[in-house]
Amino acid sequence: MSELTTDICVIGAGSGGLSVAAGAVQMGARVVLLEGHKMGGDCLNYGCVPSKALLSAGAKAHASGQSPTAADYLAAKDHVAATIASIEPHDSQTRFEGLGVQVIREFGRFIAHDKVQAGDTVIRARRFVVATGSRPFVPPIPGLKDVPYLTNETVFDLRDRPDHLIVIGGGPIGLEMAQAHRRLGSQVTVVEAAKALGQDDPDAAAHLLDRLRGEGVDIREGTAVTGVSGKAGDITVALGEGQSLSGSHLLVAVGRKVNTDGLDLHRAGVESTRTGVKVGTDLRSPTNRRVYAIGDAAGGMQFTHLAGYHAGVILRPMLFGLPAKARADHIPRVTYTDPELAQVGLTEAAARKAHGDALTVMSQPYSGNDRAIATGQTGGFAKVMVVKGRPVGATIVGPQAGELIQVWALALANGLKMGAIAAMVSPYPTLGEINKRLAGAYFSPKLFESPWVKRIVRLMQRV
Structure with missing residues (x-):
């Protein structure tokens, strides 16, 4: 077991963590960056980047006015992969090590107020930044764990076009994937227990939903899923009152769960809730002032650009001792x-x-x-x-x-x-x-x- 000392230890190499690491090291701080999975986090690999690439491919297919083929779907997935590959170098380990960041490709967990262990290395730091992001939330629907289902982390790996994609969840992720797949030739049904886009302006949401329905997306609001059964290529979703829906593929898009459960925050005296690390407006833990949390881990809105904004907020106190507070009223x-x-x-x-x-x-x-x-x-x-x-x-x-x-x-x-x-x-x-x-x-x-x-x-x- 080796031990090293640094000024700032960033846990998570997603958008927020990378922004903190790059900004801090270029202004003279010693920085250790921990990432046990993929550099770039959810946004680059499973979220913002691949979803917008797939939507773009779907838009081109839709604009052509011709019925999309299986080959069009393959081309769309190739475009997604090429887009990720093009952006990847900017978030790569090589680039950040070139900036002077010490990158350790292991998950980190707290072992004391001022220490984190990552693999065989113990890192002692003056400041820690929890930037671990979130993952898809999988609801406890009866039978779901026994059938193959997709989330945003796996849907982009598909190479064969779904004949009928059933989407559980009528939020932004669910509807984006619904329209992209519909435009690429899949039959698509969206099942939403409450109102689709229920957090948005009702008139604006209605305008959007009308357009999607006009393109052939079947959107069922106020419809709860009571069970799931079947096998690959033949999945049945029970909707209650004897109703059911069958499709070839199932996408679960009902929200996100913050990645804090493996951090052992209690060993650092850091309080947390089910929505993330408990922080003040300064994004700092009130029970361990060494620790900051940003982005999804801070328990608020879950957007890549919010994580980037949070990074800028915490750099001021960490590097210069200046006061800074985060706000959310101006986040689009x-x-x-x-x-x-x-x-x-x-x-x-x-x-x-x-x-x-x-x-x-x-x-x-x-x-x-x-x-x-x-x-x-x-x-x-x-x-x-x-x-x-x-x-x-x-x-x-x-x-x-x-x-x-x-x-x-x-x-x-x-x-x-x-x-x-x-x-x-x-x-x-x-x-x-x-x-x-x-x-x-x-x-x-x-x-x-x-x-x-x-x-x-x-x-x-x-x-």
């Missing part, structure tokens, strides 16, 4: 279906509950945008929730919603007022004009419907 989220659905800040329902009569909601349809008209992409809308001249949330459903939401993410992050968006000059014609028009619509009643403005204008015309 996107469902990358076609159309995309993007949200930042409060939804309309949450904003009404929080602000009541002080809330103003502005909405603009894509059909009023010249670029959308020119490209034949007029479905969808954008809305912004405003309180006392400042946006508190925005929802966009339609083409490139994930790109368009960034203006509102910038506004919420920096406390910008609607006037800042209205003053922006958008190139014409672009979809981005939708955001500027939203801001303009907020001021229109004040300018065009105010009797005082009209009186002043008439008076000035006499001067």
